[in-house]
Structures are given as structure tokens and as C-alpha cells.
Amino acid sequence: MSKELIRLKDVSMQFEGETVLDNINLYFNDKEFLTLLGPSGCGKTTTLRIVGGFLVPTSGDVFFDGVRINDVPPHKRQVNTVFQKYALFPHLNVYDNIAFGLNIKKVPKDEIKTRVHEMLEIINLRGFEHRSVTSLSGGQQQRVAIARALVNNPKVLLLDEPLGALDMRLRKDMQQELKRIQREMEITFIYVTHDQEEALAMSDTVVVMDGGRIQQIGTPEDIYNEPKNAFVADFIGESNIVDGIMREDGVVEIFNRKFRCLDKGFAPNEAVDVVIRPDDVDIVPEKDGQLKGTVTQVTFKGVQYDIIVDFYGFKWLIQTTDFCPEGSKIGIKIDPDGFHVMKKSHYSGMFGDYSSYSEEYDEISENESEEEE
Amino acid sequence: MSGNTRRRTGALIAPYSIWALLFIAVPLFFVAYYAFTDNSFGFTFGNIARFFTETSRETGSRIYIDIFMRSLKLAVISTAICLLLGYPLAYFMTRASAKAQKIMMVLIMIPMWMNFLIRTYAWMTILQDTGILNGILSGLGLGKMHIIGTESAVVVGMVYDYFPYMVLPIYSIMAKMDYKLIEAARDLGCNGAQVLRRVIIPLSIPGILNGVTMVLIPSISTFYISQKLGNGRFFLIGDAIEGQYVANNLHFAAAMAFILMVILLVAMALIKYLTGRGKYGEGAKA
Numbered sequence: 205m206s207k208e209l210i211r212l213k214d215v216s217m218q219f220e221g222e223t224v225l226d227n228i229n230l231y232f233n234d235k236e237f238l239t240l241l242g243p244s245g246c247g248k249t250t251t252l253r254i255v256g257g258f259l260v261p262t263s264g265d266v267f268f269d270g271v272r273i274n275d276v277p278p279h280k281r282q283v284n285t286v287f288q289k290y291a292l293f294p295h296l297n298v299y300d301n302i303a304f305g306l307n308i309k310k311v312p313k314d315e316i317k318t319r320v321h322e323m324l325e326i327i328n329l330r331g332f333e334h335r336s337v338t339s340l341s342g343g344q345q346q347r348v349a350i351a352r353a354l355v356n357n358p359k360v361l362l363l364d365e366p367l368g369a370l371d372m373r374l375r376k377d378m379q380q381e382l383k384r385i386q387r388e389m390e391i392t393f394i395y396v397t398h399d400q401e402e403a404l405a406m407s408d409t410v411v412v413m414d415g416g417r418i419q420q421i422g423t424p425e426d427i428y429n430e431p432k433n434a435f436v437a438d439f440i441g442e443s444n445i446v447d448g449i450m451r452e453d454g455v456v457e458i459f460n461r462k463f464r465c466l467d468k469g470f471a472p473n474e475a476v477d478v479v480i481r482p483d484d485v486d487i488v489p490e491k492d493g494q495l496k497g498t499v500t501q502v503t504f505k506g507v508q509y510d511i512i513v514d515f516y517g518f519k520w521l522i523q524t525t526d527f528c529p530e531g532s533k534i535g536i537k538i539d540p541d542g543f544h545v546m547k548k549s550h551y552s553g554m555f556g557d558y559s560s561y562s563e564e565y566d567e568i569s570e571n572e573s574e575e576e577e
Numbered sequence: 578m579s580g581n582t583r584r585r586t587g588a589l590i591a592p593y594s595i596w597a598l599l600f601i602a603v604p605l606f607f608v609a610y611y612a613f614t615d616n617s618f619g620f621t622f623g624n625i626a627r628f629f630t631e632t633s634r635e636t637g638s639r640i641y642i643d644i645f646m647r648s649l650k651l652a653v654i655s656t657a658i659c660l661l662l663g664y665p666l667a668y669f670m671t672r673a674s675a676k677a678q679k680i681m682m683v684l685i686m687i688p689m690w691m692n693f694l695i696r697t698y699a700w701m702t703i704l705q706d707t708g709i710l711n712g713i714l715s716g717l718g719l720g721k722m723h724i725i726g727t728e729s730a731v732v733v734g735m736v737y738d739y740f741p742y743m744v745l746p747i748y749s750i751m752a753k754m755d756y757k758l759i760e761a762a763r764d765l766g767c768n769g770a771q772v773l774r775r776v777i778i779p780l781s782i783p784g785i786l787n788g789v790t791m792v793l794i795p796s797i798s799t800f801y802i803s804q805k806l807g808n809g810r811f812f813l814i815g816d817a818i819e820g821q822y823v824a825n826n827l828h829f830a831a832a833m834a835f836i837l838m839v840i841l842l843v844a845m846a847l848i849k850y851l852t853g854r855g856k857y858g859e860g861a862k863a
């Protein structure tokens with residue numbers, strides 16, 4: 205098994221008295237692809253900068269291979285960074301940008317040449333060595349930034365939203381590319397994004413953060429299937445989250461109706477949050493339904509329809525390939541594995557209600573979180 | 578571009594062209610006209626030739642060439658001192674808090690609001706043999722220093738006068754520099770000195786060249802400072818022009834001004850060429 209490489213122990217960070225990271229405990233394994241995922245301002249970049257050596261935590265320790273490195277400056281760490289906005293050197297061409305780190309380390313010129321050309325090959329920019337970096341497109345600059353870091357053979361590569369500025373198409377390609385590079389070169393990637401799809405697609409481990417705290421650490425499957433609280437459930441994919449009561453192991457009650465589920469280990473009659481993913485709901489004729497509701501909105505999404513269904517005043521998002529016209533009455537069935545039961549947290553009641561759902565739902569929520577910053 | 582838009586653009590820049598003609602071209606024309614004519618306004622190369630050939634009766638050396646070389650030397654020394662003092666200052670300013678930056682900016686600019694005659698007189702009272710500096714030195718038991726009337730005094734005056742013109746362009750370039758670039762350099766293994774040499778200095782070259790131009794050109798043609806702080810012993814090219822002008826030798830004064838101008842224009846073109854080549858990305862081509 206891969207061994208632990210970096211550890212953050214009780215790390216807190218304050219700026220002017222304001223707590224930005226609150227007691228972070230986290231370890232990064234060798235050769236692992238770990239993603240820090242969270243909304244804007246949750247402290248992802250700050251965490252990365254602490255690992256990179258650009259910030260010294262207000263309290264707590266950073267260990268590399270078991271050695272405390274709190275006070276080791278960035279240029280003495282075996283870590284390289286791909287910055288959020290690339291930060292390529294505008295006075296150097298593509299070749300000299302990539303060769304920068306090797307030149308500093310006084311690597312022989314011939315070797316620099318071979319290694320830079322290898323990198324150009326990997327990032328698919330052969331023949332671009334003499335181009336000015338300012339003349340490159342966003343995607344090309346991005347790849348140069350990655351090459352500039354990778355060419356140094358770092359043990360750990362820190363990537364701060366490296367694909368943030370790219371369009372959807374290029375983003376998808378680059379995700380694959382990065383994943384391939386990470387596997388082939390066997391480097392630990394610590395990757396920052398606020399795009400949950402990207403995080404799930406690329407990572408071995410996902411760390412969900414909010415408000416300077418770690419909400420959950422796990423594999424993409426864990427995070428998606430077993431979210432720990434309403435924040436994680438809502439942030440990762442779409443979720444309907446309703447109040448429930450755990451009557452006994454394997455039986456949860458919502459809307460005063462008992463359902464079979466797979467969850468256990470709660471106190472009898474404990475109040476809980478219940479997550480039902482939009483694609484875990486089967487639509488059946490109204491008379492056969494475990495719950496009955498009215499379709500209030502239908503949106504065609506290509507692969508499926510997103511429909512909003514009103515159950516006793518609570519609106520759910522359901523994804524279905526069957527067309528149900530607006531206003532129709534439907535019944536639904538949920539298999540036991542379609543329920544996910546979570547303990548109540550301070551996030552309870554804040555997420556998972558689609559009453560205000562609209563086409564712009566995602567956009568609105570993103571704008572809101574940016575204003576908070 | 579259609580003929581129509583071209584005409585419209587022409588109409589738009591017309592006022593500027595008239596302005597430029599009036600205040601730049603016409604005076605230049607008269608300088609050149611006087612430079613190449615004699616007292617009866619007949620064409621001659623005599624004034625120009627006099628600058629290059631006139632020799633001193635006592636020493637036999639070329640008077641005006643010597644004066645020019647002395648001006649050039651003092652100007653280069655002053656510019657170098659301004660750069661050596663100004664560059665680190667500009668760098669530390671960009672690192673200071675926003676408030677400290679504002680205060681430093683004001684301190685640097687305050688002398689520019691004073692008339693330069695007054696500034697020069699102030700330096701006279703400081704540097705005189707019985708002046709403030711020597712008062713402090715002897716008060717500390719360090720003995721006296723004779724500065725006034727030496728080249729050093731002239732250099733001090735010039736550095737003081739032109740220092741802001743060095744600091745401000747460098748500061749403005751550095752303040753715009755992306756701090757992430759410095760972090761990137763650190764990340765790639767640079768220590769402090771390497772960051773300076775490989776990133777900060779190369780990126781601030783346009784500011785350095787601007788500062789050098791803005792200090793070198795006025796200090797090469799400076800006058801008055803040399804008369805007052807040099808006790809009139811260090812005649813500079815600016816003083817020579819002024820002297821000939823006051824003595825009503827307008828044609829020779831114009832000839833010297835013309836030669837100086839040509840030299841400065843060539844120097845500026847050279848600097849501009851260097852700046853252009855140093856522009857990001859170009860020049861870096863292998």
C-alpha cells in the first residue's frame with residue numbers, strides 16, 4: 205500500500221483574527237490523487253499554500269515524510285505548484301519557462317534540453333518552444349504551467365483550480381490528460397477545485413471542505429453514496445434532503461410513512477436527515493406509488509428529464525427518462541438502497557429543498573457564495 | 578480604412594498637429610536655423626565646427642568637447658547613483674503596506690513641488706564650508722569636509738533633483754508586477770537573490786530604462802546647479818549654452834543646443850530600441 209507522505213496536524217490559519225482554516229487534520233498518501241473540494245472561500249487555496257510553504261499556519265504542524273516542515277521555505281520543499289492563474293513568466297518563452305526550475309538547480313544544458321522536450325511532448329506542444337507565453341491560448345498556457353512544474357520531478361504537485369479558465373470541452377480533455385500524467389509519472393497530486401464532477405471523475409480521495417473545516421474525507425464513491433451531512437449531500441450532485449425519523453435499524457420514516465432502508469446504528473426514534481438522489485426514484489402509476497405527488501415543472505436535459513414533483517408541499521427533484529407532463533399526478537417507489545440516512549448537523553434544513561428550483565439554480569447559488577467572500 | 582474615416586481621423590488629430598507644430602517644430606526650426614547661420618544670417622557650418630575644434634589658449638585642449646565630456650560624466654554618475662539608490666527604494670516601497678507606500682510616495686514627491694532654484698540654494702547652505710553638514714560633522718568631532726565647489730557637490734545636487742524621476746517609473750512598473758510570479762519563482766527553487774535576478778529585475782527593465790532616460794537627459798543638459806554648487810568652477814554644457822546666450826552669441830548657443838539635441842535624440846532612439854527589444858516575449862526568441 206502507498207505510504208503517508210504529507211500530514212497536516214491540527215492546522216489552523218487566521219488572517220487578521222479571522223479564522224480561515226479551523227483545526228484541519230489531513231494526510232496525503234504517496235502517489236495519491238487527492239482533491240480539495242469546496243465552495244469559493246472555504247480555504248482550499250489557503251490549505252494548498254500551507255503545503256507549498258507560502259503560508260505558515262497560525263497553529264498546528266506540517267509534516268513531510270515524518271519531518272516537521274513548518275518553517276521550510278518553498279524553494280526547499282520537494283513540492284511544485286500550478287498556480288490558480290498560471291503565473292507564467294512573461295519575459296521568457298515557452299522553453300525558458302519550462303526550463304526555469306532546472307536552470308536554477310544548475311542541471312546540465314543537454315539534460316535540460318532533453319527533459320524540456322520530453323515535457324513538450326507530454327503536454328502536446330511540440331514546436332512551441334520559442335513562442336512567447338503571452339501569445340498562447342488559455343489552454344496552452346495551462347499546459348505550459350503544468351509542464352513547468354512537472355519537469356522538476358516533484359514528489360508532490362499542487363494544482364490550484366488548474367482548469368478553471370478552460371471551456372467545457374478542453375476541460376474534459378485536460379482532466380483525462382492530467383489523470384494520465386499523474387498515473388504515468390507516479391506523482392502525488394493535490395488538486396483544488398470547486399467543481400464536484402471534476403473531483404469525482406479524477407480523484408482517489410476527495411476532501412470536502414466548507415467554512416474552513418473538513419466536512420468529509422473519502423473515495424468519490426463514499427462521498428457520493430454516503431455523504432456525512434446535508435452540506436456534502438447537497439454539494440456533491442443533486443440531492444433531495446428531507447427530515448426523517450429512524451424507527452429502528454433498516455426502517456426510516458418520512459412523511460409519516462415507513463420505508464425500508466439499509467442504514468443502521470442510529471438510536472431508536474432518532475431524528476435524522478434523509479437523502480434521496482434524484483436518479484434513485486422510480487416513477488410508477490399513482491395508485492402503485494409509495495408516495496404520491498404532482499409534477500410542477502419539466503426540463504429536458506438530453507439524457508433525461510429533470511422534473512420537480514410536489515409531495516405534500518415539499519418539492520423534490522427527480523430525474524427520469526419517462527416523460528411526465530406538467531400537472532400530472534404520479535406515484536414513486538424508492539428501493540431500500542435509494543435512501544441514505546445522515547445524522548442531524550448544523551447544516552440540517554439548509555439544503556435539499558427544490559422549492560426555488562429554476563434553470564438558473566446552480567448559477568444563483570454560485571453567485572451567492574461568491575458574494576459572501 | 579475608407580477615405581471617409583481617414584479624413585475624419587485627420588480632422589480629429591488636426592488640433593494636436595497644430596499644437597505640435599507651434600510648440601515643438603517651430604522652436605526646433607529656429608534652433609537649427611540659428612545654428613547654421615552667422616550673425617548676418619548667411620549659411621555657415623562655422624558654429625558647429627567651433628564646438629568641435631575650439632581649443633583653449635593655455636592648455637591646448639578642446640574647450641567644448643571637454644565641457645561636454647564633463648557634463649556626460651557627471652550625468653552618468655548621477656544617473657548611476659539615482660539608479661542604485663532608487664531601485665532598492667522602489668522595491669521596498671512595493672513590499673510595504675499600502676499606507677506606508679502612500680507616505681513614501683508623498684515624501685519622494687515633496688521636493689518636486691519646490692522651485693529648483695530654492696532646492697539648489699538649500700543645498701548650498703547645507704554643503705558650504707560653514708554650512709549645516711560641516712556644523713554637524715565638527716559637532717561630532719569628525720572635522721570638516723570641503724564639498725562645495727567640487728564635482729561631488731554638483732552630483733549631490735543633481736541626484737537630489739532628479740531622484741524622483743528614477744524612483745517613480747521603476748516603482749510604477751514594480752507595483753504592477755504580479756506577486757504570483759515571485760511565488761512561482763520561489764516554488765521553482767529560487768532563493769531571494771535569484772528571484773531578484775531572474776524575475777524582478779528582468780521584468781522591471783522597462784521601468785529602469787524609463788527612469789534612466791528621465792534622469793540622464795535633464796542631468797546632461799543641466800545648468801545652474803553646477804554654477805551654484807560647483808562655485809562656477811565646473812562649467813557644464815548647459816552653462817556654456819546659457820553663457821553664450823547671455824553674451825548674445827545666439828548662433829553659437831543655438832549650435833551647441835542643436836548638437837546636444839542630436840546626441841540626446843540618438844541616445845533616446847537607442848534606449849527606445851533597447852526597450853522595444855526587451856518587450857516581453859520578443860527578444861527572447863532563440
Ligand SMILES: Nc1ncnc2c1ncn2[C@@H]1O[C@H](COP(=O)(O)OP(=O)(O)OP(=O)(O)O)[C@@H](O)[C@H]1O
Nearest residue numbers: 219220224243244245246247248249250251398577
Ligand atoms: N492573505 C489573506 N489575508 C486575508 N484573508 C485572506 C488571505 N488569503 C485568504 N484569505 C481569506 O481566506 C478565505 C479562504 O480563502 P481561500 O483563498 O483559501 O479560498 P478558496 O477556497 O481557495 O476559494 P476560491 O475557490 O475562490 O479560490 C477567504 O475568505 C479569503 O478572503
Ligand SMILES: [Mg+2]
Nearest residue numbers: 248249288364
Ligand atoms: Mg482558491
